[in-house]
Amino acid sequence: MSRKEREREFKRSEILSAALELFAAKGFINTTLDEIAEKSEFGKGTIYNYFQNKEEIYTAIVENVFNDFLQNFRSIDLSTVTFREFTTQVIRFMFSYCFNNQAAFKVMAHKRLEVIGDTPHPFSDNIKKVSKQLNSIQTRKLEKAIENGEIKGTDSQKLIALIRGTVFSYIHHEMVCSKVQNINIDEETEYLTSIIFNGIINPAERK
Amino acid sequence: MSRKEREREFKRSEILSAALELFAAKGFINTTLDEIAEKSEFGKGTIYNYFQNKEEIYTAIVENVFNDFLQNFRSIDLSTVTFREFTTQVIRFMFSYCFNNQAAFKVMAHKRLEVIGDTPHPFSDNIKKVSKQLNSIQTRKLEKAIENGEIKGTDSQKLIALIRGTVFSYIHHEMVCSKVQNINIDEETEYLTSIIFNGIINPAERK
Amino acid sequence: MSRKEREREFKRSEILSAALELFAAKGFINTTLDEIAEKSEFGKGTIYNYFQNKEEIYTAIVENVFNDFLQNFRSIDLSTVTFREFTTQVIRFMFSYCFNNQAAFKVMAHKRLEVIGDTPHPFSDNIKKVSKQLNSIQTRKLEKAIENGEIKGTDSQKLIALIRGTVFSYIHHEMVCSKVQNINIDEETEYLTSIIFNGIINPAERK
Amino acid sequence: MSRKEREREFKRSEILSAALELFAAKGFINTTLDEIAEKSEFGKGTIYNYFQNKEEIYTAIVENVFNDFLQNFRSIDLSTVTFREFTTQVIRFMFSYCFNNQAAFKVMAHKRLEVIGDTPHPFSDNIKKVSKQLNSIQTRKLEKAIENGEIKGTDSQKLIALIRGTVFSYIHHEMVCSKVQNINIDEETEYLTSIIFNGIINPAERK
């Protein structure tokens, strides 16, 4: 990459990070281009030299997050054997990613819910692709675990969704409701994993 | 209530139910007052005789749902003893409520996520109150269960949030992603409860 | 038509006539909606209660003029026998129409030229239809005249276009370049017809 | 002219010819400077080293065409005696010029109509001068023809405008409406001249 290109890339990312914070704080629709322009310290017109429209800014942000997820899921996939190990690592990664990158988490949360209703921003093809890949990594790992008896056999899609939702909700709660600032990642990971795997029941009670 | 008042109440609810469907389908911002007026078969101006502004329509809808929840949680609270019984009933209620009332669920889902970001529609005082009551019912039940050893002892707030999120995510997945139309409530309730209480691990593996 | 409808129709025509003058004076693109709003003494938003967008205002104007033309061409068609009579009447009508309605003429002139280039406002289906009807009236009349020897036989399309262009140009010149305010319609009609039919040559010179 | 100056002149003409095609295809307003820059293979900023603004590019193009016309009208003026000879040559020249240079014709057509409306691009002083010269050549020739009985005596300005408009309209029709690609210039010239001079009437009918 030439200097020019690097500079351009840098400015593009400046805009993205200004937009990310705004989207996270106020949602897509409530964020105006004027605000993005002001926050990124560019003129309003300049933004349009980097993105075709407001939508594209949003898509770029979401794609970045999805890509980060994919990359990490892949490496976790390779470095773990059991589904429990895999899930523990995934949860740890998500805690760490989301808390270091709260704005990204919030945008993802919005995105998740957008599926509801007449999807205002249909997933871009790229996002769909990455999303499928993410899913297939989890599914493959889970199905292997079911085969070898680690996990109770059931509809794997349902279980994946359930785990994902649980993790998401938990982070959402810690970040948004409790407004926890400093979390103990190891502890939280351990706690959440244990509940997903063993449930909330008191082990002493189990027959 | 006089006839006049009943009539007024009826018309108000007509507007609310039109708005509910629209909000569920398109979200708050993407729904226009023109659409609400058309769907409810009132003039646009008339709506303003019943609600001060668009926001208030939304709030009224959410309050209705919260009230339904509160009422049902209360009766479930009274009619159950163990936390597992309680949770089973709560899950059954939520499945049934959400699938009979998908629009309400979707609005709630939007609402949940709206918490993210700087107060798009701040919770009304009434909603906050009901919300607290809901929480306290669950909390009380859970803490009793921890005391008598049914449930592993932990931060009860966290656990409540976790359960709520799990249930929500699961319904969300079934309704939105899988687009399941007819669910077997008993089966789903049983499945979800079992996972929450016992986890996903294969019981045979447990030592 | 109810009073309401008549009122609506009246206001619509108020907007159209404000827009007509502006389009005539400055062309379509150089006229802003703010100007139309100001000139018609409505709010900007109000305009959008009557027309979907700026384009539609323009189209409505052009359609009106085309319809006026069609109506008049039809009645002239019925009330004349020879092509010369027909042409004389058509020219007289056009003089009178265009000078009483200079703005309309100017918009039509713009419209004619728009055919050039990547036609920004493609003719609406209705305009195309009317345009064809206008053309077929003229063509039929001309072909009859060729058959019975009144007119030299040639490509009738070409001749129609030629006559139309000549009349148009002449009016254009009188109105725009000479800025004639009061024309003697009978005289002008006679002059133009005579040139179209007999040419510019001095009859004494004809062999 | 030094080499530097010649080089500069060359680049200027490169820009003009790129702009000419674009203006012809899309009109002045719908052509952006970005497009001119891209088509002329210069940077956008460079264009501003050669022209003060977009307007000036347009004016320069029109001036070029007017100058071409003037030059040719002059030589035709010198090489012909009768008004019919003169007109025939002028028509032939215009056919040939316009069909070899369709873009120029289209720009001129736009320009002609622009006169309509309150001066969108006021004629530059130079254009006005050339325009007057063109006019005076035609006028002088015509008035001589009227004097010596070739042409019916009338308002010569009117007649000049009429002829010009007729020729223009005819070319416009052939080029734009019929989209004729290869015209037989001799034939068309003969046809058009004959109609201008003798009219459309069947000579046999003339008394």
Add this chain to the structure above:
DNA sequence: CATGAATGAGGTTTCATTCAT
């Protein structure tokens, strides 16, 4: 009470022009 025409603030987007490199 019911209505819907009128409103205008506020949103996104375009593009001629400037200016630092």
Add this chain to the structure above:
DNA sequence: AATGAATGAAACCTCATTCAT
């Protein structure tokens, strides 16, 4: 001289809200 990133004025259009009927 050549460049193109940066700019912001100005365009079109939407829609919550008001208000006269």
